[in-house]
Amino acid sequence: MAAADCSVRRVIVADDDDLVRMVVRTVLEAEGFIVDEAATGADAVAANARERADLVIIDAHMPGLPLSTSLADLVAARDNSGAPGIVVISGDLYRPTDASDPTVGFLAKPVDLRTLLDTVDLFAVHPVGNGNGAT
Amino acid sequence: MQVLTTRAALGGPWAANGAGTLLLFPPSVLLVVLQESTTPFPSIFALVATALAQFTAGFAPVLIAMIVRRSRSTPFPLSASFSIWILTAVIRGVVGGVIAETVAGVPPEYALRIAFWLTLAVFWMPVFVYTLAHWELRRALLGELDAEVIRLSAEIERGEHATGALRDQLVATVRDAVSPVIDEIRRSLAAVAHDLDQNSIRSIGGRIAIVAADAARIVDNAGHPRRHHVAESPHVTKTRAVFFSVRLPLPTALLTGLLLAPLAIPIGFRASVALGWEVAVALVVVMASLALAFGARRLRPERSHGRGVAYVFVASILAGFTGSIAIVALPWATLDPTALVLAAVLPLGVGMCGATIGSVLGVAEANRELSERITLVRADIDRRAQDSDAEERRVREQLTAVLHGPVQGRLSACVMALNFHEASGDSVTAARTTFITSAVLDHLEAAAADLDALAENLR
Numbered sequence: 375m376a377a378a379d380c381s382v383r384r385v386i387v388a389d390d391d392d393l394v395r396m397v398v399r400t401v402l403e404a405e406g407f408i409v410d411e412a413a414t415g416a417d418a419v420a421a422n423a424r425e426r427a428d429l430v431i432i433d434a435h436m437p438g439l440p441l442s443t444s445l446a447d448l449v450a451a452r453d454n455s456g457a458p459g460i461v462v463i464s465g466d467l468y469r470p471t472d473a474s475d476p477t478v479g480f481l482a483k484p485v486d487l488r489t490l491l492d493t494v495d496l497f498a499v500h501p502v503g504n505g506n507g508a509t
Numbered sequence: 510m511q512v513l514t515t516r517a518a519l520g521g522p523w524a525a526n527g528a529g530t531l532l533l534f535p536p537s538v539l540l541v542v543l544q545e546s547t548t549p550f551p552s553i554f555a556l557v558a559t560a561l562a563q564f565t566a567g568f569a570p571v572l573i574a575m576i577v578r579r580s581r582s583t584p585f586p587l588s589a590s591f592s593i594w595i596l597t598a599v600i601r602g603v604v605g606g607v608i609a610e611t612v613a614g615v616p617p618e619y620a621l622r623i624a625f626w627l628t629l630a631v632f633w634m635p636v637f638v639y640t641l642a643h644w645e646l647r648r649a650l651l652g653e654l655d656a657e658v659i660r661l662s663a664e665i666e667r668g669e670h671a672t673g674a675l676r677d678q679l680v681a682t683v684r685d686a687v688s689p690v691i692d693e694i695r696r697s698l699a700a701v702a703h704d705l706d707q708n709s710i711r712s713i714g715g716r717i718a719i720v721a722a723d724a725a726r727i728v729d730n731a732g733h734p735r736r737h738h739v740a741e742s743p744h745v746t747k748t749r750a751v752f753f754s755v756r757l758p759l760p761t762a763l764l765t766g767l768l769l770a771p772l773a774i775p776i777g778f779r780a781s782v783a784l785g786w787e788v789a790v791a792l793v794v795v796m797a798s799l800a801l802a803f804g805a806r807r808l809r810p811e812r813s814h815g816r817g818v819a820y821v822f823v824a825s826i827l828a829g830f831t832g833s834i835a836i837v838a839l840p841w842a843t844l845d846p847t848a849l850v851l852a853a854v855l856p857l858g859v860g861m862c863g864a865t866i867g868s869v870l871g872v873a874e875a876n877r878e879l880s881e882r883i884t885l886v887r888a889d890i891d892r893r894a895q896d897s898d899a900e901e902r903r904v905r906e907q908l909t910a911v912l913h914g915p916v917q918g919r920l921s922a923c924v925m926a927l928n929f930h931e932a933s934g935d936s937v938t939a940a941r942t943t944f945i946t947s948a949v950l951d952h953l954e955a956a957a958a959d960l961d962a963l964a965e966n967l968r
Contacts, residue, residue: 393922393948397929404933435910435918465721465917466909483917484718484924487932 388418415444434464459497518642520584525574598626714927721920758803766796780847798828825863829856915959
């Protein structure tokens, strides 16, 4: 398993497929993350506003808000440290054009466990003053 | 747009051409008969012999020019073309004079004979060669148009295909490729659900990953725009090339008479002054008849399309007959052998001349219109091709979008669930395995149902 940061970090997993949310949540919790789930982009944005997450993993194709809008809201909500980190996860073979921002990560489904944990480790950013300590 | 310049027309292959020379054989025989009508040849065979000899000898410069042409890729300059025709005229005049002197024992009259053929070379050869060059271009253009029309039909068909059939084809391809595999995986997973070991999980996860990737690849690759190419232009008959509307009927009538005058009137005057005037009057009658015939034709333009040259030819023959009647029926008609020969050959001569002049005045314009039509058809093809490409892209994107959520998304979720579960190793409980198996089976079932409903979802 990847060596995720030892401090407790919060991840929001946004995917309209409950099986994906469930399995990602399971592995991240096993790695010591606090995981919140969201089934739409709007839920993910709201959850981030509430919880100030270190990372948002967001599916590119979900009902409701278009990806570009969700990403814009999440990027706008970033603090000085750049939290939350954002990773777009998609069944498309290539990175969606909406996620061309180089500060946004990309994972193609189906993603293997090693890649998922490495990417989470790379993009999770501690929000300033959330009490978890900076990475 | 293909444009044939005057130099390209008069200096091109038809300036010195075997087939073109052969085409000139019948009128040249008529002209020899006319020219020699006052020559006391001992028999008709001598007349035929002089016609053949003049024609054969006159072919020599054409033959040399044809050989020279083989090493050239550019048209002859106009001066070269006229030189060939003038040399041919001189040779014919000399050969005709020699035979007349030798066989009939009359003065050779070289100047007169050469002048006669020079008139033909200077006035008629350019008209003849220009017409043939444009007829040939017309055949090529008609072939091009036919090919473009075939491409247009194919593009129209593709346009219709892009909207409905392409979508059905894509859906069927995806369904045929993916559904059986999903069903098979479901059966395999259900069979080992109670005894699911790490290897089975890895194997089934790998197979689902492959089928998920296949679904994406099929949509990406299938139904790419296809362009229809017609390898070569369809064959166009020579007859079809001369089917075009003859314009400018009055100038056609006028020019036909005026260009016949330097050939026919001197022959009349050579026989007698009276016959000279008779021929002049006959040509005026011919011009008036042609003007009437062409004018009447113009009143019904809708019938002229496609049969212009044929009509002009027949109308000219009939007009020639009115000239023949004038020659033999005028109150002061001489009715000597030359007059009778003139009256006999005039209909055919006027027919050929009328058709040639009618062509030369109409064919360039007809070709320009044809060329414009080809350009329009090509533009239509390009526009339709762009529309079809856009429509095919839209259908693919639509299918990709529909596939992603219900089908690929579920398949990917299955793969991730199985892979993550397998990666958990020995720490997983039997209850967890049962839960994951059940969730994956539900997802596969849902993916299969989504595939079945794919066509409906795209409507």
